[in-house]
Amino acid sequence: MGRLREAKTMFNGLRENGLAPDSVTYNMMMKCYSKVGQVDEAVNLLSEMIRNGCELDVIVVNSLIDSLYKAGRVDEAWQMFDRMKDMKLSPTVVTYNTLLSGLGKEGRVQKAIELFESMIEKKCSPNTISFNTLLDCFCKNDEVELALKMFSKMTVMDCKPDVLTYNTVIYGLIKENKVNHAFWFFHQLKKSMHPDHVTICTLLPGLVKCGQIGDAISIARDFMYQVRFRVNRSFWEDLMGGTLVEAEMDKAIIFAEELVLNGICREDSFLIPLVRVLCKHKRELYAYQIFDKFTKKLGISPTLASYNCLIGELLEVHYTEKAWDLFKDMKNVGCAPDAFTFNMLLAVHGKSGKITELFELYKEMISRRCKPDAITYNIVISSLAKSNNLDKALDFFYDLVSSDFRPTPRTYGPLIDGLAKVGRLEEAMRLFEEMSDYGCKPNCAIFNILINGYGKIGDTETACQLFKRMVNEGIRPDLKSYTILVDCLCLAGRVDEALYYFNELKSTGLDPDFIAYNRIINGLGKSQRMEEALALYNEMRNRGIVPDLYTYNSLMLNLGLAGMVEQAKRMYEELQLAGLEPDVFTYNALIRGYSLSENPEHAYTVYKNMMVDGCNPNIGTYAQLPNQS
Incomplete structure (x- = not known):
């Protein structure tokens, strides 16, 4: 918000002291409002300014049109444009450029052409930004032929193209697989200026797709000489990411190999999109092999980011041994794991219930002076709680909070859940009430755990009180909250109340799933209210929710008991x-x-x-x- 509040105070102070703001003051204030997106305030000031007969500034009106467009208030932006004549203001090239940009984003190609022609008729000369905006509109809306004609018109009108102009046309041509034409434009660009990061990342993927890998390598080499090999990691990541979108995987890998073998790229950042795309296509082992080839055979030194990327992907599909091998490799080559690396592997031990191994890894983390973060602590607490080491988890927790650790609901969740599951609900409630002492507000998931815990022991009064407390504290119950409450009320035979909450669930805009339907259908069935149970079964199917075996078994059992x-x-x-x-x-x-x-x-x-x-x-x-x- 910058210093808007101060500006507002001073502006209001002028009026309170009987002083009338002048045009400059109004314009400055409107500009402030526009910059922070407070469009209504700016529009109101404009109306006030007109009423007071102040001179209007076209720059401020342009800013308002832009703000209205960005706020999605397109009709109002055009109304403001139409009002400019009444304000005795002539639209400038900036006005037209703003509207052209908006039309392009909306895909209104014909309207953009009409506005551009109107601009020329009214003797407002388009600039390079005008042409670039229109070219972008054409290329993104699959009108490349129009873009090429507009490019020709640009040169005829003696408006000099810049790198963005060429990049936009090259993008459109590559998009339509007109690679040779794009290649020609690239050479035209080079006659008067240098290609940039975007040029290379737009053109090269198209060349690789067409099998012109040699040309792509040659351009990459020239570009690296041009920038004196000073490119950041994101360049290689963007280049490989774009190549993987455009070209077949095998061609993209050959291109990457050629970049390395020709000494053009010695960064490892191109490996990250390569690994991600391979893993997305369920080729995790191939990703591991490619990583191994580039790092061990082709001499690329992997960084922490690459290791973390592949370790994470391997763990996602349970290739745990391969992930551990990578962890050992990274330490052997002197790449220090960070908290993110350790957290991924600690979570593996935790999920497997390997508490001894988890603490060995945790100690290694400390010994390497890698500072644990909140996620680390939450993993340790959760792992202990879920492996029947609840008291150890509580001791670990209290040791942490006695220092400067600030627990979150994710810290409390496993502890409260663990206590509830072993019947230690009084302790669970004490821990719950303690949360505010540590500045931690319970969330919906915490309430769900407690509602479920009390519901399971038949204490539906406390379960209902907790549900109401959650609502009173401004926490919106989710589908799970309602399902748990409906289930515990049904189990206690309080089916009317269960039905009330089930209907409330639907009225709040949440969609019940098959689990919620199963709970209420079973509850009604057990109470011999078969007509209502069958009505909900039909409602469930009409909503497109497929009943599962539990639904049928429940209905069959209760229909049989009812003599049906x-x-x-x-x-x-x-x-x-x-x-x-x-x-x-x-x-x-x-x-x-x-x-x-x-x-x-x-x-x-x-x-x-x-x-x-x-x-x-x-x-x-x-x-x-x-x-x-």
């Missing part, structure tokens, strides 16, 4: 038509329904079908079967 065995049988047929495979609970539900309806023959027929289908019965199956006389 024929409807239960229809559910059995529906689940098969849906491509679901019945399990032991499906068969047990149907057997029980037939047994209760005193239809032992059908019950035994289901049992025989179950055996034929290869589904092993359990104790419940035999308990449901009627005694044969």
